[in-house]
Amino acid sequence: MTSDSSSFLTALRLSDSFLPVGGYTASYGVEQYLNEDRLEDGEDLQALLAAYLRRVVGPCETVALANAHAGAAAGDIERLFAVDERLHAVTMPREFRESSTKAGAKLCELLGPATATSSAADGREDPSAGTGSSVADGGELVAPFADAIHSDATPGHYPIVFGVVAAARGLPQLSACLAHAYSFVTGLLGAAQRLGRFSHTEIQSVLESLEPVITDVCEHHVDDDVTTMAAFAPMAEIMGMRHERAGRRLFMS
Amino acid sequence: MGYRDVAKVGLGGPVGSGKTAMVRRLVPELVERDYEVGVIANDIMTQEDADVFRESFDGLIPDELVEGVETGACPHTGIREDPSMNLATIDEFTERHPELDVVLIESGGDNLAATFNPELADYFLFVISVAEGEDIPRKRGPGVTQADLLVVNKTDLAPHVDADLDVIDEDAATVRGEDPFVFTNCKDGEGVDAVLEHVEREVLFA
Numbered sequence: 001m002t003s004d005s006s007s008f009l010t011a012l013r014l015s016d017s018f019l020p021v022g023g024y025t026a027s028y029g030v031e032q033y034l035n036e037d038r039l040e041d042g043e044d045l046q047a048l049l050a051a052y053l054r055r056v057v058g059p060c061e062t063v064a065l066a067n068a069h070a071g072a073a074a075g076d077i078e079r080l081f082a083v084d085e086r087l088h089a090v091t092m093p094r095e096f097r098e099s100s101t102k103a104g105a106k107l108c109e110l111l112g113p114a115t116a117t118s119s120a121a122d123g124r125e126d127p128s129a130g131t132g133s134s135v136a137d138g139g140e141l142v143a144p145f146a147d148a149i150h151s152d153a154t155p156g157h158y159p160i161v162f163g164v165v166a167a168a169r170g171l172p173q174l175s176a177c178l179a180h181a182y183s184f185v186t187g188l189l190g191a192a193q194r195l196g197r198f199s200h201t202e203i204q205s206v207l208e209s210l211e212p213v214i215t216d217v218c219e220h221h222v223d224d225d226v227t228t229m230a231a232f233a234p235m236a237e238i239m240g241m242r243h244e245r246a247g248r249r250l251f252m253s
Numbered sequence: 254m255g256y257r258d259v260a261k262v263g264l265g266g267p268v269g270s271g272k273t274a275m276v277r278r279l280v281p282e283l284v285e286r287d288y289e290v291g292v293i294a295n296d297i298m299t300q301e302d303a304d305v306f307r308e309s310f311d312g313l314i315p316d317e318l319v320e321g322v323e324t325g326a327c328p329h330t331g332i333r334e335d336p337s338m339n340l341a342t343i344d345e346f347t348e349r350h351p352e353l354d355v356v357l358i359e360s361g362g363d364n365l366a367a368t369f370n371p372e373l374a375d376y377f378l379f380v381i382s383v384a385e386g387e388d389i390p391r392k393r394g395p396g397v398t399q400a401d402l403l404v405v406n407k408t409d410l411a412p413h414v415d416a417d418l419d420v421i422d423e424d425a426a427t428v429r430g431e432d433p434f435v436f437t438n439c440k441d442g443e444g445v446d447a448v449l450e451h452v453e454r455e456v457l458f459a
Binding site for chain 2: 018020024102106
């Protein structure tokens with residue numbers, strides 16, 4: 001299997017709802033939007049998710065993931081800690097932070113130190129395959145970063161672990177950002193479908209309309225410096241905070 | 254310490270079969286036998302549910318060992334395909350209480366196909382109610398056939414819903430083969446001792 005094929009499969013695996021990291025328990029406020037009758041139809045849902053992508057996933061999580069990926073590839077663990085700390089600081093609702101750090105810890109357990117060595121030994125770092133820059137050393141920090149999460153030295157947010165794991169497995173930065181943003185969107189669409197009254201075709205149509213937004217925000221933010229990382233989604237954050245005391249809740253966030 | 258260091262008992266079954274009632278019966282008995290117990294409920298949908306659940310174990314087990322875990326409207330996913338959030342909660346239990354002996358994990362009400370991931374539950378009970386129809390065991394759902402212990406609850410209701418306990422007994426014996434099943438009436442505590450005996454022998458003494 002070529003390096004390209006291998007990294008493609010890694011992207012599929014990381015963006016698949018089959019990945020058991022508890023993603024199906026998070027709605028990132030969508031449940032509260034529905035609790036408060038703020039989402040009437042597919043158009044509302046499309047608008048909400050587009051706003052999530054442009055104001056949170058792009059300028060915040062994509063920046064975090066891309067910088068974590070670069071930090072892992074450069075073997076710079078301090079950079080990983082700094083990115084993780086900043087993402088923690090700019091993620092306002094408590095439940096959003098918890099959903100992210102719990103999923104991050106589970107991803108680390110699942111694809112962390114035990115499997116990083118075998119990936120590195122697969123020859124995925126073959127430079128002739130053109131899979132992206134600096135993946136050769138991407139696996140070095142998996143174990144120390146996992147240790148740091150385990151000992152509470154760093155929060156271990158999901159996009160950071162995603163970046164570290166992606167780098168270790170030779171998935172290029174932009175592909176990793178796209179895989180993450182795509183899985184974020186499908187996760188929330190799945191949540192909306194389970195909570196609201198959206199048909200499967202309507203959900204697919206929303207997904208299709210969001211594809212250009214996903215590519216746009218990832219391409220736009222993949223090279224951003226970590227100091228630019230910031231979210232601006234006050235309503236989503238308020239929904240996330242109200243969800244903590246929601247009358248009905250099927251989701252963790 | 255982590256989830257692998259503590260015994261875990263799952264309770265699955267359809268909505269309204271008596272899973273919560275069984276947990277409420279088991280916890281005081283286990284505490285009485287000097288086990289340190291934690292409880293996770295996957296069907297806590299409101300704060301009121303959470304409060305009621307904690308209150309029912311007030312004085313028996315510490316508040317922080319009673320947790321609700323939301324499963325995103327997918328109860329079977331939470332106990333089978335992706336139990337990671339339940340496991341994360343058990344990890345939190347064991348970090349705070351390394352001496353913890355057993356965690357009871359109550360699934361949200363589901364269908365007859367719900368089974369527990371073996372990494373989440375070392376042993377699982379599938380609780381059905383006679384009021385759901387005397388033909389439930391005969392349907393041979395994976396929950397009924399694969400559970401370590403099948404519990405047929407609400408036996409007191411049998412005469413009111415035209416359920417013949419002899420038929421259930423015969424069908425359960427047929428579909429379960431060598432595997433055990435017990436009849437209970439959690440409302441009055443009948444049969445709970447038999448459940449405890451199985452749990453103790455198969456999980457806590459194992």
